Amino acid sequence: MSDRTQAFTGLTDDYRAFRPGYPGQTLETLRGHVREGATDAWPEPWLLLDVGAGTGISTRALRAAFGPGPRVVGVEPGHDMRDTAEAGADGADGVEYVDARAEGVPFPDSGAALVLTAQALHWFDRPAFYAESVRLLAPGGTLAVLNNNRDLAGSAFIDEHESFLEWYSPGYDRHYRTYDLVGELSAVRGLTGAEEHSLPWARALTPDEYLGMAMSSSRTAAAARKIGEDRTRAELRAIADRHFPDGRVEVPYTTQLVLARRV
Template identity: 30%
Template sequence: MSPENYELSAKTTDHNSWKDFDGKIAENWHAMPGYPSESVQAIVAHCSHLKPAIVVDLGCGTGTFTRQLAAEFDPGCKIIGLDPNADMLKQAASLTEGDLNISYRKSAAETMPFDNGSISVLAAAGAAHRFDSLSFYPEAARVMVESGVLALLHNRPDADRGGFMSEYMEIHEHYVPEYRRDWHSTPCGGYCPLPYERDLSNQDKLEAFSIQRWSWTERVSEATLLAQALSSTVIARAVHRVGQEKVFSEVRNAFIKHADPDGYVNMPYVTEGIFATKK
């Protein structure tokens, strides 16, 4: 699929917070960790009462999770990745094989380019904390079919398991003290705990939300780690404050300290999935 092979939605809004992902962050985003296959299979399992026709990945970025969805759902199911950032979508298109049943569109999650009651599954992996919740949840209910599934996933660095991840998170918190390792960015540029449970409990058109968690570990080389750091909006803020040389020197030193003889560090995560259905 060529970089130009994505659709531009007429319903795109000026979602300025997504400009954080322009340029080098988009170029390196493919290095960010994906999601355990069990979490994607859980989405499929939550659809056992449906025959999904269209599955949408919201805030799809470079399409990592979009491609994971395509690998688990029936080949006849149409997979659509939505993202408001053009740089991310160009990377997604270039990384996606043409024989996959995937298309990409430029659109914010709050103003989706779909008809009422037309979408079987809405998924967002590591993205929904950037959505305007007051607009997003009613919009999700609008486009979903009756009993359609909403799945919100995120990876939490499991720094409690110590080692490199703990030290890496300490670098984040040292240079960006308003950030906490269990927090995520907000649409206005701050940081806070994830609000999904609170927000879903206040929705009158969504119900029966449940939570599942999966612990896993990614083994990362120095090159992959540095690409991940270049794709981190928190690290980008640290670099803006004290300079790239200082921040990346600390990241490299932490890597050297914890690397195994083969030149890898372990980065443990907990993936959390929150699932709801449309009434």
Template identity: 30%
Template sequence: MSIDSTQRFSNRVDDYVRYRPDYPPALIDWLRKQHGLVPGWAVADIGAGTGISSKLFLDAGAQVIAVEPNTPMRAAAERWLGGEPRFRAVAGTAEATTLPAASVDLVTAAQAFHWFDPAAVRQEWARILKPGGLAAVFWNSRLLTGTPFLEGYERLLLDHGTDYVSIAERYADDAAMQRWFGAGYRGMARFPHRQRLDFEALSGRLLSSSYVPREGQPGHVSMLAALRELFDATAADGVVGFDYETRIFVGTLPPPA
């Protein structure tokens, strides 16, 4: 994880907390049924951000260590989840977690995975996993087509985003994730997920993205005007459906052949 990426969301924490999507409960059910997740597992949530993914595993009964290098985001996670005795947060990166060797049952990474150095991360996660421990990588992929709103939102990002295209291209496809796990690959699953957003929430969701102009930056006003026009044209009963496909990949991390 580069220094630039670790600080990328520092000025977007409030929007991130309020408007970013969570993850479908079916993801946890799949981990339980297919991969043996049980309450009490020690989970290292890497790039935990404001704690959205950490909350998922806390609710499943895990002991969660949130590893997050960005101070404002880590502080937000601690404000939200710090009252839970099974939660703690540490200042570390995906490639240098600060965690002891062979100390966790499961390493997870959600939306932040595309910022990491894949080779360094694999080595570090293998180090902190207990023998036979699992790694799970998952993220919400926003659907680009299927409704007038989804297609219009994609056009809006292409027209008004700053480095949107380069960020979108960072996400790995299924074959790349299977190669990353190598011989330890155990499988993947897909789940539908949706946010229903009024205009205020849609604006916050847009501004939580690191690749759009903030208030006071060139293009901000015209972007919000375009968003208002899109919302008015596509909303039903005062909301739009912000649809995702959540993908999860699971495996062990044996040494490379």
């Protein structure tokens, strides 16, 4: 696909239905970091930006974590992603969505208490996004990178799932999100105090839920284009059945939260 921002076109219903949320403990850590940096000079209400918001999973999580006070805005250039997020809003979420890329967010300088990206940084021009975040953040504000990473070590199930994608999804490598985020943020002028928090956990799914989650992936979609959707579904279902004959699929995750503060 020539426009990477539209990579999830046609996948968003499964994405919204089957992708995991984020642990409450991790969101509490994020909220605490933002509040610790607060100053009287911050614009009211606080502006919380969720960049690469997708179908709004992390945007809604911000509203739940911070309560009704701040302004919460999801920034998402993918048309299907943003439409699904907006269609799923029930009015009580109190969140907004705007059409923009991570490297050019249409908000003024030094106005945001938080710039978050969840499950999306690998799609960005990272240096350009970091510079844009520094521009957006008020002094004391937080840049946060949040990922639910499948635990690649110690699970034969995950190994077979990842191997399937490496075999059939052109260019895929299971280590695509393995980079030194603390080191990268520490090197960004205008940020300080980069730190990482990790939380291992496991998600229990039915085989159908696992299949729905797998089919929400742009990489699985690439495999389906190569070998056909029916074969893709059959092979993924067989992986689940081999490892979980009792019908309870367990997906091990480590949630990674990397934080830095605007000086």
